Every structure is written in C-alpha cells, then in structure tokens.
Amino acid sequence: xxxxxxxxRRRYFPDLTLRTQDDKEVRFYDDLIKGxxxxxxxFYSKCEDVCPIVxxxxxxxxxxxxxxxxRKVFMYxxxxxxKEDTPKAMKEYxxxxxxxxxxxxxxxxxxxxxxxxxxxxxxxxDLRADKDVTNHTGNIRYGNEPFMLWGACPGMxxxxxxxxSVEWMVRPDAVHLPHEHTPAHPDAPRPEHRHHERPAA
Amino acid sequence: MYFNVFGEKVSKGRFKQMVNAFxxxxxxxAAGLTSRRDLLKLGLLSASGMLLAKHGLSxxxxxxxxxxxxxxGSFNLCLPGNQAxxxxxxxxxxxLPIMPLAQTVPVSSLSPAPTIAPNTAGGEVRAASHQxxxxxxxxxxxxxxxxxxxxxxxxxxxxxxxxxxxxxxxFDDGFHATSPGPTYxxxxxxxxxxxxxxxLPPANQNGGFGMPSVTTHLHNGHTPSExxxxxxxxxxxxxxxxxxxxxxxAGFSFDHRPTGDIxxxxxxxxxxxxxxxxxxxxxxxxxxxFYCLFxxxxxxxxxxxxxxxxxxxxxxxxxxxxxxxxxxxxxxxxDLFNLDGIxxxxxxxxxxxxxxxxxxxRRYRFRLLDTGPSRFYEFFLTDPNHxxxxxxxxxxxxxxxxxxAPVQVTSVRIGVAERVDVIIDFSSFAGKTLxxxxxxxxxxxxxxxxxxxxxxxxxxxxxxxGNLLSDILPAGQGNLLLQFRVxxxxxxxxxxxxxxxxxxxxxxxxxxxxPRVTRTFQFDRLNGQWSINGQFMDCNHFRFxxxxxxxxxxxxxxxxxxxxxxxxxxxxxxxxxxxxxxxPPLAVEHSRKDVTQLRQNERVLLFFxxxxxxxxYPLHCHNVIHEDHAMMGLWNVQPQGDTVLRP
Ligand SMILES: [Cu+2]
Numbered sequence: 001x002x003x004x005x006x007x008x009r010r011r012y013f014p015d016l017t018l019r020t021q022d023d024k025e026v027r028f029y030d031d032l033i034k035g036x037x038x039x040x041x042x043f044y045s046k047c048e049d050v051c052p053i054v055x056x057x058x059x060x061x062x063x064x065x066x067x068x069x070x071r072k073v074f075m076y077x078x079x080x081x082x083k084e085d086t087p088k089a090m091k092e093y094x095x096x097x098x099x100x101x102x103x104x105x106x107x108x109x110x111x112x113x114x115x116x117x118x119x120x121x122x123x124x125x126d127l128r129a130d131k132d133v134t135n136h137t138g139n140i141r142y143g144n145e146p147f148m149l150w151g152a153c154p155g156m157x158x159x160x161x162x163x164x165s166v167e168w169m170v171r172p173d174a175v176h177l178p179h180e181h182t183p184a185h186p187d188a189p190r191p192e193h194r195h196h197e198r199p200a201a
Numbered sequence: 202m203y204f205n206v207f208g209e210k211v212s213k214g215r216f217k218q219m220v221n222a223f224x225x226x227x228x229x230x231a232a233g234l235t236s237r238r239d240l241l242k243l244g245l246l247s248a249s250g251m252l253l254a255k256h257g258l259s260x261x262x263x264x265x266x267x268x269x270x271x272x273x274g275s276f277n278l279c280l281p282g283n284q285a286x287x288x289x290x291x292x293x294x295x296x297l298p299i300m301p302l303a304q305t306v307p308v309s310s311l312s313p314a315p316t317i318a319p320n321t322a323g324g325e326v327r328a329a330s331h332q333x334x335x336x337x338x339x340x341x342x343x344x345x346x347x348x349x350x351x352x353x354x355x356x357x358x359x360x361x362x363x364x365x366x367x368x369x370x371x372f373d374d375g376f377h378a379t380s381p382g383p384t385y386x387x388x389x390x391x392x393x394x395x396x397x398x399x400x401l402p403p404a405n406q407n408g409g410f411g412m413p414s415v416t417t418h419l420h421n422g423h424t425p426s427e428x429x430x431x432x433x434x435x436x437x438x439x440x441x442x443x444x445x446x447x448x449x450x451a452g453f454s455f456d457h458r459p460t461g462d463i464x465x466x467x468x469x470x471x472x473x474x475x476x477x478x479x480x481x482x483x484x485x486x487x488x489x490x491f492y493c494l495f496x497x498x499x500x501x502x503x504x505x506x507x508x509x510x511x512x513x514x515x516x517x518x519x520x521x522x523x524x525x526x527x528x529x530x531x532x533x534x535x536d537l538f539n540l541d542g543i544x545x546x547x548x549x550x551x552x553x554x555x556x557x558x559x560x561x562x563r564r565y566r567f568r569l570l571d572t573g574p575s576r577f578y579e580f581f582l583t584d585p586n587h588x589x590x591x592x593x594x595x596x597x598x599x600x601x602x603x604x605x606a607p608v609q610v611t612s613v614r615i616g617v618a619e620r621v622d623v624i625i626d627f628s629s630f631a632g633k634t635l636x637x638x639x640x641x642x643x644x645x646x647x648x649x650x651x652x653x654x655x656x657x658x659x660x661x662x663x664x665x666x667g668n669l670l671s672d673i674l675p676a677g678q679g680n681l682l683l684q685f686r687v688x689x690x691x692x693x694x695x696x697x698x699x700x701x702x703x704x705x706x707x708x709x710x711x712x713x714x715x716p717r718v719t720r721t722f723q724f725d726r727l728n729g730q731w732s733i734n735g736q737f738m739d740c741n742h743f744r745f746x747x748x749x750x751x752x753x754x755x756x757x758x759x760x761x762x763x764x765x766x767x768x769x770x771x772x773x774x775x776x777x778x779x780x781x782x783x784x785p786p787l788a789v790e791h792s793r794k795d796v797t798q799l800r801q802n803e804r805v806l807l808f809f810x811x812x813x814x815x816x817x818y819p820l821h822c823h824n825v826i827h828e829d830h831a832m833m834g835l836w837n838v839q840p841q842g843d844t845v846l847r848p
Pocket of ligand 1: 767824
C-alpha cells in the first residue's frame, strides 16, 4: 500500500467495528472500504422526510448499476440513530425499500457512528443545525479507495445522474460524450419533498 | 467535539492550543521568525513541533483566545474550522515566478488537423460544431490566425525550499510546463484556437486527490458554449478538445454590429479546470492560468492607448492560493471529505509560498486573482516600518473589466475567482521593503467574519473576553503574501499617473433596458448539499432557457444566512443593480462583473444582456467546495427563451 493511501486511511477511515442488517460484525476499513468502489450515505430508519426519497433513489441507482453492485461497487448506508437502528430494524427498512444484495446497512456504537459521520464530512459548522440529524441525510459520497478518488453528489438528484457519477469511479478513463447544447426543454420530474436545512428547534 | 485538520478528535484544550499555535505562527511569520531553528532558539517551539503560547510577544497574544460555542456573544461564524497545521516554511526567500507567455504553433503541427465539427473518431470530445466560423467565416476564419497546443500533465514543482518536491498538474504549451500555466497574450479581433490535450496520469496515480478528467473553462470569456469549458464536457486522458476563442466584443451580432460594444471590453481572464464534482481538487492541484486580452486602448504598451503599465514587464498577473501540507510528509494535502470550504495556512503566489518580487520605484499594474478554493482576501499594502500608515493604490479593473475611471483605495476585497487589477506606485518607496498583505479575518469555510457594528442585529464575533473581533486584522498581523523589494534607483515611467492624469476608461453599458424576465435564484443548503432553488447540479438537465439577444434581471438570494457565496455566471458579464435594494456602496462595484459576492443575508439584483452565442452555460457558487457539492445549475441560450421565474 502506498504512503498516500495509508495517510488517507489514517485520516478518514478508522477501522471501527460495525454491525450489518444481518447482524454480522464488520470492520469499517478492512471489510467495507479497502480496495473497493463504494457509495456512502447516512440515514435512519424512522426518518420520514428525506431518507425515504434518498433510499428509493438509491434503489434505482442499484438497478441502473446492475450486477456491478456487490461485485465491483458496494453501497453502504450508515445509521444516524444507531440506538434505534438495530440490525432487525435496518433489515426491515431494507426489505421495505426493495434493497438487493450488495448494499449494506450499518449500525454500531453511537460514538463510532458519530466519529464516522465527522470523518466522512457529513457535518455542518452550524452547531445547532449539526445536531439535527436530518441535515446529514441528503449527501452521497462515492469513491474508489485504491485510486484515491472521492466525490459527492446529492441523494435527491436524478438516479441516472447518481449512477453516472458512480460509473466514473468504475471507469475513470472512459469517454462520456457530452450532450449537444440543443436542449430538451427542462422537463425532468423533480422530487417534491425538500427538507430545508434549519437548526433544530 | 473538536477536530484537527486531519479529522482526528482532539480535546478542547488541545484545540485551543492548536488555534493559538496557528495565530502565533501567523504572528511569527509577520515578525520574520519562521525557521524551526529560530523558534527553537527562542524557546517557542516544543519538541513535538507545537508552537508554545508566547505571552508577551505582542499584546494581542495575551487576549486572543478562541471563542467557543459556550462563550456568550459568539456565533458559529466566529468558530474556527479545522485548523491547518502545515510544516513551517521560510517566507520571502524565493522570487515570485512569472508565468511564461503561451507560444503559438503552426496549425500544420496539429494532428489530426482541427475540424469545425467535433472529430470524435480522432479522439476529440466537444459538444457541438464551432459556432463562430459557421456564423461568420470572414470574421472568424477556420483555422484562426493563432493556434496553440497545450497538454495537461503532471510535473514536479518546488513550492517552498522547506518542503519536498510536489507532484502537481500543469499546462504545457510545448515550450514551458508550469502551474499556473502559460499566460495567453490575446488580442481583440484575433481569434485563436487552443487544442487542449489531456495527458494526465492514470487515475490510480493521482497522488492522493484529483480526477484526471478535464474541461478547461475560459473564465469571463464571451465564448461559444462548445468552447466555454462547460463542467459537463469533460474528457479523460488521451482525448482532446479544440477550443475556439473568437476574442470578440459582446453585441457584435446584435446591438453593436459589426464589431461589438467597446464598453464590454474584457482584459484579465483566467482559465481553469471545471470538471463537474472535481473542480476543487483539480484546480488545487494546479490546473489554472491567466488569459490577458488586449485591444487598441488597453494595449500592453505604456506609450499608447490608455498608457497602462507595459505588459509583461510592469504588468504582472498574480494568482493567490491557500493550501495545506501534510505535517508529517510535507506533501500537498486536500481535504477530500470537506463540505463547507477549505482554508489553507500556506499562501502561494504564482505557485510559490510567500515569494518576493524585486520592483523599480515606478508604477506597476498587478492583476490579482483569488484562485480559491474557498478563501476571501482583502489586500493592503503594508510598510512594516510604518504600520500605522495608509498606503493607497488604485483599482482600475473589477473582474478584469476596466472601470470608468481608477478608484483610489487603501484596500480591496475579493472572493474566489474574482480579479482586481490595481496600479501601485512604488516611486515614493524607493529602497524600501513593502508587503502585499491579506488582512481579512476568515476562520472557517463560511466566509469572512462580518464587519462590526454596521447592521443592527447582524452577527458579530467576539473573543472569550467579550471583545468584538473586527473583520480586518491590524496591519502586519494578517497574511503577508508577497514581499516587494523596491530598488533605490530612479527610473523612467511612461505609464499613466492615475493621481495626476485623471484617466478615464470605458463607460458602463446602460442598465435601464426593461428585462424580458426577472428570475430569482435562492442559494441554500439542503440536507448536506448545496442547492440553487432547491435543485442540484445535474449534467443531464437544463433549468431554463435564456432568449438569445435579450435582457434579463436576476435576483440572487442568500438563504444560508451567515455564509458568503461568490456567485459566477458564464457567457455574459453583469452589473450589480442593488444589494438589499440599495445600489452597491463601493465605487469599485460600479463595474461589470462575472463573480458577485453574495454576502450574509443578502438579496442582490443583477442586470444581464445575453448576446451572440447559443448553447448551455452554468451558474454556480465559486467556492469550489460548494460548487462540487452541487451548487450549480445549467441553463441554455436559444432563439426562443422561457419565462421560468424560479428555475
Ligand atoms: Cu457557496
């Protein structure tokens, strides 16, 4: 492993012990990140506003990425409320949304999940807003750990766009021909629910 | 909880210590004590490399304690972000690099030969055929009279003699490979083509950050969409894009036929990578440079036209950047998981940390550019022996657009991607040493600390003792960016003297025309991403259609409260009609702009004329971290526009 990869590991990827929706123990770095192409988001299963949209978007992303998921690309959703997100609760949540293999939901010790959230930049400097966990549910990080490529896109974006972004990690050297600039009129279906970021009351 | 710049959890005490060390270091740099040996000798450095609290070095050191979330009167804006902790470097030991001028090549040397339609089979990635030669082949011949070929590739660069050699990304015109890249000396009426080849290393050799996939935007160019360097028109290593720059005045095909509106003349442009989602990493890694555009008035010759100081000897582009270096390896570090904005503790000018420049006691034109990623600057001219003195200079251009007349100032503030051209007269400083100093207090990615006592109810920052913190640091206690060593020998100066000659440049184009539509853009943060009108960046969707050759007003509304966003709009310049319903108070803002600072709780009204070219363009925040986290949208210029009010 190169020094650079090692320093990225030290800086961002603590090897914490986490628990999956199948109640399996896994290590954050060794089992989930090392040598892999991944998507990372944060959620909690009782979240009613944003998480269901993001999750259903990600289900479509999983479809679009096809059989790459679970082989080349690994999807992870980390709990923002690990106390209530037991493996069983997460499993029900995953089944309800039609999540398929290759996408893992993770819980663990609250302080470990909190550390992960901060390491991976699911934060806001407004301390009151930071306490409102819904403010951390809209972001999807994607990356290729061995290549040290990391980016992010909105969980409420068009699934097609999210899937394209993940594809860059799989084939960073592929040519994507740009759209000509004669447009179709803006006609994209837009998600209706938007959670405006505000401090918790 | 408190974290250091590497995201490691630290105690509150340790965090305070880090913040103090950071401040102390700034002060020590100002005092000229920057080598490890100096510091050890004075007992200011602990064995672990941490600067010790040094009560007594200055009055400020005793009182400058960090406000915390619990101290009364402090707000989030006043809380420092993760404090950078780069290794110590000496200041003012290396000369300022001057970027070489880009050299043309014969068009016959391009293989394959350039084509009007994209040569996709030959490896070109371009969205559409070149509009300019198709529109008017006599005005815009193909191939044009000037042709360049640049390759983007990795180079080894020394950014400080106290740091290891860095692998960065550069532009190479076949003669020089540098970062910042070669400076284009372009002329109105002389179209040019730049073949831009991506020769970056494979993705697995990016050195820790950076996406070897590029699209080069000519910032403030009145450029046809397919050559604009749209964020979505990126291409990987091994491919190229031919960019046709018409170097033509806006309005040439519409209201100022046939040559365009002279009052829309541009002068200081820059080029930079604009790869969607990866602009911050790629520009931080070095993919940027200057593009200076001249005409019959702004000639580059101080004996003709407006008689501005001669280019390039007395007219010097300065690219400012703040960066972080890994404390153990000394290698350039980029915070990959930052969402808010990245602040560095090392300040580079033209690719060197704190260089010096030997100048003659005469007038110089400097083109100041904030290359980001996130910091704002307020530039002062500081004489270390007379810290109380105001040293005025002249602002002659805002965002590279010459003002109606020079404006005398003692400081000027810019955000990321903004430029100011200034004239500094060193004639009264012969034999002295001066500094270009950034005295703006900014402690996190949100933007500068707000000014004191100006707006009732506005956030103000205070220290732990309740003392209000000004947005402007005392002279000599900011970031000394560049040292000017003024020689003692008197020299000839044929350039215009703004003080005595009262020159005038271009009148501002009229802004009273009735807009076809007034659109509103709300800049906000939604669930950990940055948004415009609740929407996020998506290369597959256009938000709205601007009608070709029409006037629009845009309202930019800051829904993020305390944050300041430098908002950039491609294709056409704008003028700021009002900030919170009053015309901008600063004379330098009565100008043409391409980036407007959207400050705390502001509503800014802009005036646009969209002319000549068709196609897709973005608007976005130029805090490149926000930009990469989706604070961007695409729009499109078409013969028939729409009237979507909140696109
Ligand atoms: Cu912004």
